[in-house]
Amino acid sequence: MNRPFRPSRRRILQGAAGVAALGTVPRIAIAQSAPVKIGLILPMTGPFASTGRQISASCKLYMQQHGSTIAGRPVELIIKDDTGVAPETTKRIAQELVVQDKITVLAGFGLTPLAFAAAPVATEAKVPMIVMAAGTQVIPQRSPFIVRSGFTLPQNTAPIALWASQNKLNRVFTLVTDYAPGLDSEKTFVNRFKAAGGTIVESVRTPLKNPDYAPFLQRAKDSKADALFVFVPSGEGLAVMKQFDERGLKQAGMKMIGPGDVVDDDLLPSMGAAAAGVITSMHYSAAHDSPENKAYVAAMMKANPGMRPNFHSVGGWDGMHLIYEALKKEPKGSGEQLVEAMKGMKWTSPRGPMSIDPATRDVVQTVYLRETKMVNGEPWNIEFAKFENVGPGGNI
Ligand code: DHB
DSSP: OOOOOOOOHHHHHHHHHHHHHTTTTOOOOOOOOOOOOEEEOOOSTTTHHHHHHHHHHHHHHHHHOOEEEETTHHHHHHHEOOSSOOHHHHHHHHHHHHSSOOOOOEEOOOOOHHHHHHHHHHHHTOOOOSSOOOOOOTGGGGGEEEOOOOHHHHHHHHHHHHHHHTTTEEEEEEEEEEEHHHHHHHHHHHHHHHEEEEEOEEEEOOOOOOOHHHHHHHHHOOOHHHHHEOOTTTTTHHHHHHHHHHHHTTTTTTTEEGGGGGGGGHHHHHHGGGGTTOOOEEEETTTOOSSHHHHHHHHHHHHHHOOOOOHHHHHHHHHHHHHHHHHSSSTTTHHHHHHHHHOEEEETTEEEEEETTEEEEEEEEEEEEEEEEEEEOOOOEEEEEEEEETTTOOOO
């Protein structure tokens, strides 16, 4: 039989003594302030460590600027290294975060295969999973608890396909990393560029692990195409640019184009003048001219000397915005209620205006065309055109 809980007089007195022993802190306040635990799984070591460094830095900065409590609940960031392209490890870490740490939200995910690996854990545990970096379009379909704060490859590829077809680049050689986001990007570019009358000379794919770009770039040069279309995940751009430069593709008259991952702002200063003239489309440039971005770049560079914030960093920043705002609306919300609160959210990010499409739980945002230019001796991605409200499928 269920008996209603009625504290005895003795219990009440014990409780009162407990409150007295704790000074002025009432017991009820302790019970209410259960921490908000955010479990971030990120590449903190290995070839994709720049993604982890950028996202962990922007999440910490967000907390510094917006307070380390939400509706009276202290916020705790638990950062875990994914240890590389190891889906089973990410899945195990996600399970540990749920079972042992009892996290409120899962977040991070530097690479698509790792987001795929964690998706069933989010579904089973009914915890929101904020995908801050991985960019394959289908990711949110893998769990109703996924909300994306970064970007998709079709979104960032569609504008450059249009630009190429309108700017006398008739014959294009494509090079992408051989995994889901690379295939998303290749498919978007090839289909749209061909539909606009362009010719694809050849399409090659490089391995995700230990790629050697040299033979592919030599083949691209020998093809005498007008342009080389490149998608590589952030962290790989420097190696591609080095080969592009050393093999003299630019001098041979070949333009480098693509989504902006290849000229990401973290590595761009190390590329130097070799990157000048590259044309890309992307949702974020550290050179974006807005008061929100000027303040963001200054604060990130002050907190992390020598590090220029890149597009993954804003995925982290805006992911934290989603988490904070959802919890402000639903301070004790279940996983379902928090995801519901995130659907349709609209705000101004350092990248520009953005929102979460309630139907797909995916990001809708402005995508910019940019040219990499030397400014005061350093390369920056300078925006020169924009497409507003671009959805995850790359509608422009
Ligand atoms: C992915 C990772 C990246 O670093 C990037 O720039 C684009 C896509 C991914 O694995 O989805």
